[in-house]
Amino acid sequence: xxxxxxxxxPAPGSQxxxxxPAYGSTRARHPLRPLLAFPxxxxxxxxxxxxxxxxxxxxxxxVMNGKLAQGERIIVRGRITDEDGRPVPNTMVEIWQANAAGxxxxxxxxxxxxxxxxxxxxxxxxxxxxxWYQYTSIKPGAYPWRNHKxxxxxxxxHYSFFGPGFATRLITQMYFPGDPLLAFDPVFKGVxxxxxxNRLIANFDLDVTQPEHALGYRFDVVLRGRAATPMxx
Amino acid sequence: xxxxTTTALxxxxxxxxxxxxxxxxxxAMADLTxxxxxxxxxxxxxxxxxxxxxxxxxxxxxxxQSSPAADDKFPGYGRCAPDATGTFRFxxxxxxxxxxxxxxxxxxxxxxNLFGRGIMTRLYTRAYxxxxxLNATDPLLxxxxxxxxxxxxxxxxxxxxxxxLDIRIQGDNETVFIEI
Ligand SMILES: [Fe+2]
Numbered sequence: 001x002x003x004x005x006x007x008x009x010p011a012p013g014s015q016x017x018x019x020x021p022a023y024g025s026t027r028a029r030h031p032l033r034p035l036l037a038f039p040x041x042x043x044x045x046x047x048x049x050x051x052x053x054x055x056x057x058x059x060x061x062x063v064m065n066g067k068l069a070q071g072e073r074i075i076v077r078g079r080i081t082d083e084d085g086r087p088v089p090n091t092m093v094e095i096w097q098a099n100a101a102g103x104x105x106x107x108x109x110x111x112x113x114x115x116x117x118x119x120x121x122x123x124x125x126x127x128x129x130x131x132w133y134q135y136t137s138i139k140p141g142a143y144p145w146r147n148h149k150x151x152x153x154x155x156x157x158h159y160s161f162f163g164p165g166f167a168t169r170l171i172t173q174m175y176f177p178g179d180p181l182l183a184f185d186p187v188f189k190g191v192x193x194x195x196x197x198n199r200l201i202a203n204f205d206l207d208v209t210q211p212e213h214a215l216g217y218r219f220d221v222v223l224r225g226r227a228a229t230p231m232x233x
Numbered sequence: 234x235x236x237x238t239t240t241a242l243x244x245x246x247x248x249x250x251x252x253x254x255x256x257x258x259x260x261a262m263a264d265l266t267x268x269x270x271x272x273x274x275x276x277x278x279x280x281x282x283x284x285x286x287x288x289x290x291x292x293x294x295x296x297x298q299s300s301p302a303a304d305d306k307f308p309g310y311g312r313c314a315p316d317a318t319g320t321f322r323f324x325x326x327x328x329x330x331x332x333x334x335x336x337x338x339x340x341x342x343x344x345x346n347l348f349g350r351g352i353m354t355r356l357y358t359r360a361y362x363x364x365x366x367l368n369a370t371d372p373l374l375x376x377x378x379x380x381x382x383x384x385x386x387x388x389x390x391x392x393x394x395x396x397x398l399d400i401r402i403q404g405d406n407e408t409v410f411i412e413i
Contacts, residue, residue: 025351
């Protein structure tokens with residue numbers, strides 16, 4: 001008998017479908033058979049813990065070797081909570097993004113936009129005891145992709161979250177307010193529920209903005225909450 | 234089943250990891266023994282193919298083990314970028330059995346997450362070990378009636394301490410993916 005508690009199932013409409021025809025690459029990359037329903041056990045209810053000793057934080061993407069990256073400097077701050085509003089402390093957050101011109105520092109990115117010798121685009125931060133994280137970067141540019149004719153990804157920053165269990169693992173993207181490309185983006189629009197979708201858009205925040213330094217954005221994230229019923233019951 | 238209270242927000246939506254996640258990749262993370270873990274060291278390898286039979290070389294493969302318990306020497310978690318043939322390779326410690334729900338016991342297994350371009354959320358599955366006597370009574374394997382389907386979750390020995398579990402995302406011999 002064990003009393004480990006699993007995590008709640010996703011709320012209806014809050015998550016995209018792996019079969020999203022408007023996003024062409026999903027065609028051959030979604031299972032055709034239904035997923036096997038299986039209640040969480042210790043394997044899904046527990047997860048890795050990362051120590052800043054082994055995974056040193058890298059909280060300022062806007063400077064490399066003392067040299068400033070091109071682009072509009074931004075500060076992104078937010079709080080990670082679970083579905084009950086409880087903060088998720090000391091959890092590792094990984095970020096990666098294109099440079100200001102919309103080009104990734106990646107061999108497979110062939111977009112005809114300049115690389116920036118002072119920008120790589122990877123970061124790592126940990127939440128504090130109250131679930132807050134913050135990093136400095138530059139606003140990523142939009143970039144074209146071949147999903148459909150004249151397809152452009154809206155400005156976005158990729159995120160990786162862990163939380164307390166393997167079930168709370170989350171990979172997502174943060175978007176910017178007022179981006180006209182959001183209306184045409186099948187990845188963003190793949191989230192069925194409009195409110196859930198719009199929570200992927202950061203808010204401009206004058207309190208996070210630092211005078212003479214950087215624009216501030218607020219991006220809060222919710223990880224799955226514990227189910228109320230212990231698994232042993 | 235539980236329902237959300239009106240004041241709570243549902244978990245944030247997932248979005249695809251995309252093709253450029255290697256910006257956060259560290260090849261060292263594929264070796265779960267790098268901090269000096271004790272135990273039987275094994276290699277877990279497998280080739281990932283999609284519904285067209287193409288290798289998912291851009292994918293992000295993660296593993297997590299609830300056994301042995303993670304500590305300073307054993308992170309329990311690994312991440313790997315497959316090679317051009319879609320083949321991932323982890324060095325880790327062979328897990329033992331762990332408790333299941335109620336009074337059940339689970340056969341030794343490794344949890345696997347698969348992210349990639351064209352995968353909106355993630356695909357979750359498990360690797361068990363061929364020949365383990367506990368497989369016969371494992372609560373998850375017991376839910377899969379067809380032997381051929383069950384076999385998609387069972388790694389096979391391929392040389393000394395090397396175990397292979399190929400993953401087929403879609404179509405013939407499609408891997409059994411699990412709700413998480
Ligand atoms: Fe991207």
